Amino acid sequence: MPRSRKKKPARAATLADVGRAAGVSAMAASVVLNGARSSSRIAPGTRARILAAAARLRYRPNAAARALAERRMHTIGVATVVDIGGALNYYFLEVFNGILEAATRHRQNTSVFTLSDWERDAARLPGLCDGRIDGLILIAPVLSADAIRALPDHTPFVALHANVPIPGSVNLESDEATGAFEMVRHLISRGHRRILHITGKRGLLGAERRILGYKRALAAARIPFEPSLLVDAGYTVDEGRRALHDWLERAAGQLLPQAIFCGNDASAIGSLEALAEVGLRVPEDVSVAGFDDTLAARTTVPQLTTVRQPLHAMGGRAVEALLARLHSRHGSGASTAQETIVFPTELVWRASVSTPATTPRVVPTT
Amino acid sequence: MPRSRKKKPARAATLADVGRAAGVSAMAASVVLNGARSSSRIAPGTRARILAAAARLRYRPNAAARALAERRMHTIGVATVVDIGGALNYYFLEVFNGILEAATRHRQNTSVFTLSDWERDAARLPGLCDGRIDGLILIAPVLSADAIRALPDHTPFVALHANVPIPGSVNLESDEATGAFEMVRHLISRGHRRILHITGKRGLLGAERRILGYKRALAAARIPFEPSLLVDAGYTVDEGRRALHDWLERAAGQLLPQAIFCGNDASAIGSLEALAEVGLRVPEDVSVAGFDDTLAARTTVPQLTTVRQPLHAMGGRAVEALLARLHSRHGSGASTAQETIVFPTELVWRASVSTPATTPRVVPTT
DNA sequence: CTGAAAGCGCTTACAG
DNA sequence: CTGAAAGCGCTTACAG
Numbered sequence: 001m002p003r004s005r006k007k008k009p010a011r012a013a014t015l016a017d018v019g020r021a022a023g024v025s026a027m028a029a030s031v032v033l034n035g036a037r038s039s040s041r042i043a044p045g046t047r048a049r050i051l052a053a054a055a056r057l058r059y060r061p062n063a064a065a066r067a068l069a070e071r072r073m074h075t076i077g078v079a080t081v082v083d084i085g086g087a088l089n090y091y092f093l094e095v096f097n098g099i100l101e102a103a104t105r106h107r108q109n110t111s112v113f114t115l116s117d118w119e120r121d122a123a124r125l126p127g128l129c130d131g132r133i134d135g136l137i138l139i140a141p142v143l144s145a146d147a148i149r150a151l152p153d154h155t156p157f158v159a160l161h162a163n164v165p166i167p168g169s170v171n172l173e174s175d176e177a178t179g180a181f182e183m184v185r186h187l188i189s190r191g192h193r194r195i196l197h198i199t200g201k202r203g204l205l206g207a208e209r210r211i212l213g214y215k216r217a218l219a220a221a222r223i224p225f226e227p228s229l230l231v232d233a234g235y236t237v238d239e240g241r242r243a244l245h246d247w248l249e250r251a252a253g254q255l256l257p258q259a260i261f262c263g264n265d266a267s268a269i270g271s272l273e274a275l276a277e278v279g280l281r282v283p284e285d286v287s288v289a290g291f292d293d294t295l296a297a298r299t300t301v302p303q304l305t306t307v308r309q310p311l312h313a314m315g316g317r318a319v320e321a322l323l324a325r326l327h328s329r330h331g332s333g334a335s336t337a338q339e340t341i342v343f344p345t346e347l348v349w350r351a352s353v354s355t356p357a358t359t360p361r362v363v364p365t366t
Numbered sequence: 367m368p369r370s371r372k373k374k375p376a377r378a379a380t381l382a383d384v385g386r387a388a389g390v391s392a393m394a395a396s397v398v399l400n401g402a403r404s405s406s407r408i409a410p411g412t413r414a415r416i417l418a419a420a421a422r423l424r425y426r427p428n429a430a431a432r433a434l435a436e437r438r439m440h441t442i443g444v445a446t447v448v449d450i451g452g453a454l455n456y457y458f459l460e461v462f463n464g465i466l467e468a469a470t471r472h473r474q475n476t477s478v479f480t481l482s483d484w485e486r487d488a489a490r491l492p493g494l495c496d497g498r499i500d501g502l503i504l505i506a507p508v509l510s511a512d513a514i515r516a517l518p519d520h521t522p523f524v525a526l527h528a529n530v531p532i533p534g535s536v537n538l539e540s541d542e543a544t545g546a547f548e549m550v551r552h553l554i555s556r557g558h559r560r561i562l563h564i565t566g567k568r569g570l571l572g573a574e575r576r577i578l579g580y581k582r583a584l585a586a587a588r589i590p591f592e593p594s595l596l597v598d599a600g601y602t603v604d605e606g607r608r609a610l611h612d613w614l615e616r617a618a619g620q621l622l623p624q625a626i627f628c629g630n631d632a633s634a635i636g637s638l639e640a641l642a643e644v645g646l647r648v649p650e651d652v653s654v655a656g657f658d659d660t661l662a663a664r665t666t667v668p669q670l671t672t673v674r675q676p677l678h679a680m681g682g683r684a685v686e687a688l689l690a691r692l693h694s695r696h697g698s699g700a701s702t703a704q705e706t707i708v709f710p711t712e713l714v715w716r717a718s719v720s721t722p723a724t725t726p727r728v729v730p731t732t
Numbered sequence: 733c734t735g736a737a738a739g740c741g742c743t744t745a746c747a748g
Numbered sequence: 749c750t751g752a753a754a755g756c757g758c759t760t761a762c763a764g
Contacts, residue, residue: 012497012520014758015757026735030760031734060495062756064433064757065756065758066759068757068759069740071740075477093459097480100448104480109479111476111477112476130429131378132475154377237664237665299662300665300667301638380742392741393750397750409750427742428741430742432743435744436742
């Protein structure tokens with residue numbers, strides 16, 4: 001019988017293979033190839049032979065085996081709702097890129113889990129904590145007390161813009177109230193007094209903080225708060241467009257706001273669309289401002305004046321905070337105190353805001 | 367000596383723990399909890415006890431251990447250049463969302479690896495194939511023959527818009543030449559004859575195919591190809607803006623193109639900006655069209671007419687093609703033939719294109 | 733400086 | 749229907 005064709009090793013080379021090829025134990029190969037500190041204990045000649053054998057065999061340490069032995073996957077999980085109302089999430093993209101960059105720098109993999117809805121899918125979270133990730137970053141989670149209680153305690157969490165602080169975790173947020181306050185104050189300083197605010201979904205922490213800043217700035221300028229100028233919407237382009245569209249329809253013939261401060265960039269874009277539909281020009285007839293300074297703020301014509309949140313940096317910081325928790329956990333008695341890190345916001349001036357029209361504008365009738 | 371405080375198991379429960387609690391072997395627990403088909407072989411009573419114990423102990427199968435035993439991580443890797451020229455990549459976001467959706471549906475994790483540059487970072491690719499992923503999706507790879515040769519053969523690859531086919535892999539692309547042809551043909555049918563094309567980076571397969579479609583449509587209408595109307599740029603907003611800006615500067619006083627067909631949506635957005643800078647209106651003075659139909663195409667004012675590539679669907683299909691390869695590999699003799707799947711493109715009409723101005727426009731002098 | 737052994741937590745044949 | 753054993757490929761004490 002002819003020698004059966006040697007089956008090409010679809011199997012990747014292991015440490016044992018390398019050891020055999022170099023005439024040493026698998027363990028020696030492990031020390032040289034994967035062990036960091038103790039590799040000095042191998043004689044230079046042996047070392048060279050092992051390295052050569054590994055290169056020849058194209059040895060790659062098996063990630064699963066290493067993870068099992070080290071009890072460490074070197075993988076960070078990211079859980080978020082990417083797709084909100086059929087629209088992709090700019091906010092997510094900025095944060096995510098910051099996370100990826102930092103994770104790569106720290107030699108961590110990044111695994112993404114998308115939820116379609118926090119409330120409905122929070123139950124999936126514990127299932128992700130089965131050793132496939134070492135820790136989890138929650139992007140803008142909206143979790144009930146029950147959902148928080150159900151989170152396993154052997155996996156550390158870090159959240160960005162958590163709606164409710166998660167005990168034992170780090171929460172990263174930005175000073176949204178001040179950002180909104182500064183934006184509206186500056187609008188006022190430019191001469192605007194009749195300022196419409198298109199909000200995010202009511203009840204969301206961020207939306208309420210922005211409303212708070214808006215109201216405070218009005219109060220500081222002794223401009224009475226006008227409830228009809230507070231318009232409930234949401235954080236998508238469509239919701240922003242629809243909210244303003246409906247408002248304009250209702251307000252036909254009445255005085256047009258001089259400026260519109262939107263809850264985020266997406267709803268500001270929606271507002272631009274709604275204004276364009278009825279032939280109003282930005283910023284000649286009305287000024288428009290957003291919030292977040294996502295990439296989208298620079299792709300509109302005119303470009304958006306907005307409140308910048310350092311989303312990219314916040315994503316990176318989330319990774320670092322998570323790794324810090326991971327290490328402290330392995331080391332001493334774990335710093336599991338709840339912690340909040342607040343990033344400053346910053347006004348970004350672009351063309352969508354100018355001074356008010358000299359003659360008051362009226363909402364066109366369609 | 368007082369009983370030392372029982373250290374709370376930071377350690378998660380294992381199959382052995384569950385088995386012990388239920389009075390059976392770890393193996394029986396494995397069959398009931400994780401084994402799919404053979405779970406019928408356990409008596410119902412035993413089964414119930416095991417399930418109860420698992421719930422009580424909050425048992426989660428350890429992903430690393432399972433991966434090691436099964437030689438399967440249930441994780442798909444995605445490698446791409448997300449950040450092009452400081453700009454986040456819309457194209458990526460659409461594709462990525464399609465990938466995530468399909469991966470979740472098929473119960474696969476998705477791990478993202480970002481490269482800063484294909485040429486420079488291709489060497490990192492083999493390192494990713496160390497068992498941490500079962501297969502890799504390459505988004506818009508630009509690989510040299512050397513880089514392709516260096517790819518390990520124990521990990522299946524699928525590529526979207528590969529610049530060069532990778533032997534043994536699946537490549538997903540769309541019929542870009544036809545898309546470009548149709549777009550330009552329709553511009554012509556609307557009355558445009560002087561049509562500028564802002565290209566992607568020359569030499570890239572996609573860019574060349576779009577140029578091809580552009581030229582063919584001109585030829586079909588017997589409009590002579592005018593080399594000065596073919597403007598080299600790239601796929602970012604900045605490159606588009608700069609390319610058109612420079613062109614307009616050079617062409618001051620000459621005849622303005624009636625329409626501008628851009629290599630992608632980002633460069634179309636850049637073009638909108640360049641036109642706005644010199645006070646030209648879209649579409650009154652000049653029509654603008656993009657390519658891709660990314661989300662960005664709907665956030666400009668006016669919204670972009672563009673060629674739609676079904677990026678979301680293509681991302682999903684990439685996952686399925688990869689899983690098919692994975693399964694065939696485990697099963698019979700592996701279908702490792704190179705395969706190309708071509709998706710149709712589609713014209714999407716929005717407000718950025720109309721009929722040409724009745725009187726010819728001239729490029730303004732700045 | 734180097735090796736033999738045990739163990740990480742699971743699954744997969746193989747016996748009963 | 750159920751269990752004891754071997755093995756996935758690595759790392760981490762522990763001996764020499």
